[in-house]
Amino acid sequence: xxxxxxxxxxxxxxxxxxxxxxxxxxxxxxxxxxxxxxxxxxxxxxxxxxxxxxxxxxxxxxxxxxxxxxxxxxxxxxxxxxxxxxxxxxxxxxxxxxxxxxxxxxxxxxxxxxxxxxxxxxxxxxxxxxxxxxxxxxxxxxxxxxxxxxxxxxxxxxxxxxxxxxxxxxxxxxxxxxxxxxxxxxxxxxxxxxxxxxxxxxxxxxxxxxxxxxxxxxxxxxxxxxxxxxxxxxxx
Numbered sequence: 001x002x003x004x005x006x007x008x009x010x011x012x013x014x015x016x017x018x019x020x021x022x023x024x025x026x027x028x029x030x031x032x033x034x035x036x037x038x039x040x041x042x043x044x045x046x047x048x049x050x051x052x053x054x055x056x057x058x059x060x061x062x063x064x065x066x067x068x069x070x071x072x073x074x075x076x077x078x079x080x081x082x083x084x085x086x087x088x089x090x091x092x093x094x095x096x097x098x099x100x101x102x103x104x105x106x107x108x109x110x111x112x113x114x115x116x117x118x119x120x121x122x123x124x125x126x127x128x129x130x131x132x133x134x135x136x137x138x139x140x141x142x143x144x145x146x147x148x149x150x151x152x153x154x155x156x157x158x159x160x161x162x163x164x165x166x167x168x169x170x171x172x173x174x175x176x177x178x179x180x181x182x183x184x185x186x187x188x189x190x191x192x193x194x195x196x197x198x199x200x201x202x203x204x205x206x207x208x209x210x211x212x213x214x215x216x217x218x219x220x221x222x223x224x225x226x227x228x229x230x231x232x233x234x235x236x
Contacts, residue, residue: 017067017070019070021067021070021071022071026071027071028068028069028071028072028082029068029082029085031064031067031068031071032064032068032082032085032086032089033089034064035061035063035064035065035068035089035093036089036092036093036096038057038060038061038064039057039061039092039093039096039097040096041057042054042057042058042060042061042096042097042100043096043097043099043100044100045057045100046097046100046101046103046104046159047099047100047101047103047104048104049104049107049108051104051159051160051162051165052159052160054100054159055156055159055160058097058152058155058156058159059156061093061097062152065089065090065093068082068086069086087128087132090128090148091125091128094121094124094125094148094151095121097155098117098118098120098121098124099117099121101117101155101165101169102114102115102117102118105117105166109166113166116166116169116170116173117169119173120151120169120172120173120176123173123176123177123179123180124148124151124176126180127144127147127176127179127180127183128148130180130183130184130187131183134183134187134190137191139187139190139191140186140190141183141186141187143182143183143186144178144179144180144182144183145175145178145179145182146172146175146176146178146179147179150175151172151176154168154171154172154175155168155172
């Protein structure tokens, strides 16, 4: 939802910041790695029960995530390598954050509540895979009610108000599941439209094709028999 409505405007607004950072010698890879370090710090804070500190570091994690593309464009170094690193760092950051929440819930909540962040992380990976696979096949799979930016916002709300953290995770499970279904349907329709089903031949056409094939085989056998008769050696 964020990518479809505000991503272009946000990127345009971050361009001057990217230019300024590039002038100081900061590279896009450095910004991306800083985001991973911030995510690891947020995960450690959350796992040890410092949820407000985890919220602060989560906000700081979002800043490098938004700026690495702007720095790459400002330096003219946008590349497939950089896009690959950015995508991997996003998945790693998600795993660290939800792993930290799972660790925290395992220490503070009974039963299997700790599986909630694991479920959110698994669904988030599915949503990400759908987009990556669709784009590799030439389709477009952006969109959905809860993409990565929305997950960060909702997760931040749960960390800031820890009393509703578990309910927040349930909301994320439901909305991320809806997003996965939305993307699947979107790509399925594109794939169906790009490969229209070929009409099946009628029974008469199939019979005619079989008859032509039979006549062709018979003609081949007759020609082979005539050739053998012509090449048969004559008697003494």
